[in-house]
Amino acid sequence: MQDVIRQSITAVSSVVLGKEEQIRLAVSCLLARGHLLIEDLPGMGKxxxxxxxxxxxxxxxxxxxxxxxxxxxxxxxxxxxxxQTREFEPKDGPVFTQLLLADEINRATPKTQGALLEAMEERQVTLDGLTRALPDPFFVVATQNPVTQSGTFPLPESQLDRFLMRLSLGYPSAEMELKLLAGSDRRQLAVNLKPVASGEQLQHAMAEVRKVRASRDLIDYIQRLLAYSRNGGLFVAGLSPRAGIGLLNASRAWALTGGRDYVIPEDVQVVLGPVAEHRLQSLAGGAAATATQKLLESVPVVRRQ
Amino acid sequence: MARVYQVPQHAFIWLITGSLLASIPQMMNGPVWIAAVVLFLQCWRVLVQRGRLRMPGRVLRISVLATAVGLTLYSYGTLFGPDAGITLLVCAFNLKLLEMNKMRDAYVVIVLNYFVLATVLIVRQDFLISLYVFVVLFFVTAALIGINQPEANIRARSQLRYAAALVAQAFPLMIFLFVVVPRVAPLWEMKSDQKKAKTGMSDSMAPGEVAELSRSAELAFRVQFIGEAAPKPERYWRGLTYSWYDGRRWSQALPQNISASDVVAYPSRFKPRWYSDLERSAAGPQYQYRIILEPTSREWLYAMTTPFIEQNNIGVVSDYRLISASPVTDSLSYTVKSYTRMPRGIDAPRWEKEFNLRLPAEGNPRSRAQAREWRAQAGSDDQYIARVMRMFRQQKFFYTLTPPPLGPDQVDDFLFRTRAGFCEHYASSFAVMMRAAGIPARIVAGYQGGEENPLGTHLLVRQYDAHAWVEVWLPESGWVEMDPTAMVAPERIESGLEQALQSQGSEFASAFNEAIGVSRLPILKQLASAMDYIEFNWASIVLGYDGMTQTELLKKWLGEVSPLRIALLIAAGIGIIGLFFAVLLLWRGRRPSLEWWQKEYWRLHSALRKRGVEIPDHPAPGRLVELVSAQAPAAAEALKQWRECYEGVAYRANSANLNGMNKTNSFDKQSLKRFRRIALRNIS
Structure with missing residues (x-):
């Protein structure tokens, strides 16, 4: 199983060059059954x-x-x-798929954003009183332009909370950019990519994530992180319990992508940024990432007393 | 009309259980109709809760109440007094169940429920019933908790758990208050007739009456020897003496010119001369023991011969027996010291000797003639007594529970015709023979022997141990106890009634067993003796803890007993118990202490800091090892193993079960310590 995961990451890396960590995070996010928000400028490979x-x-x-x-x-x-039948027939929208790429989600009006976000949370759609389940698995990968750009409707906090992780890819390094320019069309490469994992294998991998062991020490660490995010005076509002569960599941998935069946604190530290930053607002006014780093530095990994 | 208060379902279960269980003892003790009334009202209440019936209207409620009052009046002849009162209370309480229109009514019902439960103890106080009351207490408390939780989705069982915790917390306080709070005599007498003893000694005795008593296996009293136990042949528990004989019946009596106060001493208050003299002449073997007497509704107390006692409201009578100042209606515990062989009554007053010589003017001519003849033949009183005893031993006398009826001259009939009788026949005829020969004699009634509980150090004396024997006065030795029955059936004295009857013939024994219903199953016997052991300890420790014992205990603790000191002691006790629970709660709620591997991490961390290795304040264990390995490559290998070991213990093996304790692997513990030492050695 771990081979499959590793091969998947390698395969994606052959298309999106030089972004191993982000790819591994994105895979972890999927394995933890979470939705992914990619925030970046246009043309960065989202x-x-x-x-x-x-x-x-x-x-x-x-x-x-x-x-x-x-x-x-x-x-x-x-x-x-x-x-002919004199009846209304439902005509499924694009949401009935396994992986939905919601490109530039912050360009839509809040009403439309809300419709999608509801489907994300409930994993079902109600149309004219008829409730229908979405396919399993169901992932939303939404991309977003930084809100400073004109013509955007920023997602409210409550809706951001539904994305397990937020990633940004960033500019490639010089070396990778050379490779990129020299190589063939990236979009075409992605289309031609061979499947590595079957649907069954993906389901199996997602089940494996649930089995990754999180010890008492580790859960205690996560709890202290959550508590500090609330009482530490770093953020406007602390992390929600949903964020806490997300953090634990993301850590498990990260541990699994690293080939381990138990979580260590480093796993939590790696996924904390992607899981927490988009949900938090720094009280000091700076970037959420800085405050999250501060959070990690403030909470002892091993209980002191 | 305002909305009717609906008892939450989860509370209702306990409310109905508690009220039913609190009513059951009264249903069993009281008149038959009360069970019907209680069950009728309870069923109605259940149907109301289920929505099948409505609460009864005022007319119906009043008519049920009137019926209950009428039936009480019919059963007891009065509405006052504890028994009628309890009956009425139980009816009214169950009726109140059908009058719960407001939350306040529910509170009233629960407070009443506690009260009804407490009245159970007015009637009986033994261990089993106390345990029962204690258990019902949980249900009532659960109901009280339940009505304070109006939420619908609560499981009824959780209230029982809360109630258990609440009662458990109250328990030490209860014991403390029981021990310390002074016993205030009640403002009113709470003496229930239900406790009235059904069987027991009476103030007179006619042939056949003790035999009748012997058919009961009811407990008379328990004896616990303090120190050495008296040997079996000395276990004669004197209860009363009969001096007056009317030809058929022996009765307790005093000459007309002697008043009861002349012959009774209350040593705890005042010792009259005769008592001090008696005390001074005390000699010979002595035994100390405690008796826990079952309620008799009589004044007589039981003790071995020549008892000395100093306890409030217990008196010693000049014929060497004990009495209580008031009838014994609750079980009574008293400690006695007996000198079983001391001579007493050598200087007995003349009236006493004369009074114990009287015989009816006529009747029993053969016995009297025989007595005079033998006394004339015998050289002394002693020889005469031996002669009479020999008669009992050598002639064919039978010891039996079912003696044949006697004619008008009872003693003649018994001695010369039937020759079959129970102890009172022997005692009575012996005393008559003595009086006829001019030797003062009186009957002593009480119990003899007792069954030893195999588990405890106490004796059980039952009604079938009832016995009658004789006391004669001799000029040189005073009043001497004699038992003619021992001549006829020595087993009676040695091994008890059962053995004696068995040796006389099996049909008597089986009749006896049938009569008292003694179980022959060994397991039941063991169970019964274990139960009795508990009951005995309950009676001696809990019920026996009376005002006097308490005063003595308080004196020991406080030195001088004053209201201020008692108040301070109570305040201090409550404070200490409260503090104990406060500390317990804080201790439970405190943050968990560190696990050994966590301590190990911090040991390594501070050791590295001391050695000047640059590390953050609290890195992840893996990060710590990486950082240190980069700065001190020599320690890298040991640190890597330390990390593996640490992560294995803290993150891989350690289960996430937050409640369970983790198993500590001593091997891991040792390894972790070793790797830390190796790593640190390589750094310094």
Whole structure:
């Protein structure tokens, strides 16, 4: 199983160059059944990453480009009147897929964002009173332009909380950029990528994540991190219990991608940034990342008394 | 009308259980109709809770109450007094169950429930019933907790757990208050007739009456010897003496010119001369023992001969027996010292000697003639007594529970015709023979022997140990106890009634067993003796802890007993118990202490700091090892092993079960310590 995971990461890395850590985090996020938010400037390879992930794990893949005139029906689907049967028939929207790439989610109006985010949480869609489950697994990989850009509707905190992780890819290194320019079209490469893991193997891997052991010491560490985020005076509001569960599951998945069946504090420390930063607002006014780093430095890994 | 208060379902279960269980003892002790009334009301209440029936209207409630009052009046003839009162209380309490319209009513019902439960102890106080009351206490408390939890989704069982915790916390306080709070005599007498003894000694005796008593296996009293136990042949528990004989019946009596106060001494208050003289002449073997007497509703107390006692409200009578100042209605514990062989009554007053010589003017001519003849033949009183004893031993006398009926001249009939009788026949005829020969004699009634509990150090004296024997006065030795029954059936004295009857013939024994229903199953016998052992300790430790024992204990603790000191002691006790629970709660709620591997981490951490290795304040163990290895490569190998060991213990093996304790692997503990030492050696 761990071979499959490692091969998947390697395969995605062959498309998205020089971003091993982000790819491993993205894979961990999927294995922990979490939704992923990629925040970056346009053209940094967000779409390519999402596409590559879908190919590697042999998932159905749909892409929706979010725009400001989009309506919830454009995502969820509509009921259409069929004159022959004289009945309304549901017409599924793009959300009925296994991996949905919601491109530039912050360009859509809050109403549309809300429709998607509800589907993410409930893993089901209600259309004209008819509730239908979404496929299993169901992942949303949303990309977002930094909110400083014009024409965007920033996601409210409550909705950000539904993404397990937020990643940003950043510019490639000089070496990798040379490779990138020299190589063939990245998008094409992603399309041609061979599946590494079958749907069954993915399900199995996700089940494995649940079995990764989190000891009492480790859970205690996570709890102290959560408590400090609330009482430590670093953030406007501390991490929610949902964030705490997410942190633990992400740590488990990270440990599994590292080939371990138990979690060590380093796992928690690695995933804390991606899991927590988008949910937190620094009280001091600086970047959330700085405050999260401060959090890690303030909480002893091993209980002192 | 305002909305009717609905008892939460989870509380209702305990409310109905508690009220039913608190009513059951009264249903069993009281008149038959009370069970019907209680069950009727309880069923109604259950149906109301289930929505099948409505609460009864005022007319119906009043008519049920009137019925209960009428039936009580019919059963007891009065509405006052504890028994009628308890009966009425139980009815009214169960009726109140059907009048719960507000939350306040539910509180009233629960407070009443506690009260009804307490009234159970007015009637009986033995260990089993106390245990029962204690258990019911849990249910009532659970109901009280339940009605304070209006939420719907609560499991009824959780209240029982809370109640258990609450009662457990109250328990030490209860014991402390029981020991310390002064016993205030109640403002009113709470003496229930239900405790009235059914069997026991009476103030007169006719042939056949002791035999009748012997058919009961009811407990008379328990004896616990302090120090040496008296040998079996000396275990004669004197209860009363009969001096007056009317030809058929022996009765307790004093001459007309002697008043009871002349012959009774209360040594704890005042010692009259005759008592001090008696005390001064005390000599010979002595035994100290405690008696726990079952309620008799009589004044007589039991003790071996020549008893001395100094206990409030217990008196010594000049015929060497004990009495209580008031009838014994609760079990009574008293400690006596007896000198079993000391001579007493050599200087007995003349009236006493004369009074114990009287015989009816007529009757029993053959016996009287025989007595005069033998006395004339015998050289002395002693020889005469021996002659009479020989008669009992040598002629064919039978010891039996079912003696044939006697004619008008009872002693003649017994001595010369039937020759079959129980102890009172022998005692009575012996005393008559003595009086006829001019030797003062009286009957002593009480118990003889007793069964030893195999588990405890105490004797059980039952009604079938009832016995009658004789005391004669001789000029040189005073009043001397004699037992003619011992001549006929020596086993009676040595081994008890059962053995004696068995040796006389099996049909008597089986009749006896049938009569008293003694179980022959060994396991039941063992169970019974174990139960009795508990009951005995309960009676001697808990019920025997009376005002006097308490005063003595307080004197030992406080020196001088004053209200201020008692108040301070109570305050201090409550404070200490409260503090204990406060500390216990704090201790439970405190942060868990460090595990050994966590201590090991900090030991390594501070040792590295001391050696000047640059490390953050609290890195992850793996990070720590990496940082140190980079600075001191020599220690890298040991540190790597330390890390593996640490992560194995803290993160791999350690289960996440937050409640369970982790198993400590001593091997891991040693390894972790060793790797730390090796690593540190390589750094310095």
């Amino acid at each position: 779409t390519t990453l999402a596409h590559a992930l879908a190919r590697v794990f042999s998932l159905d893949y749909r892409r929706v480009q979010f725009t400001s005139d989009m309506l919830p029906a454009d995502i969820l689907g509509v009921s259409i009147f069929n004159p």
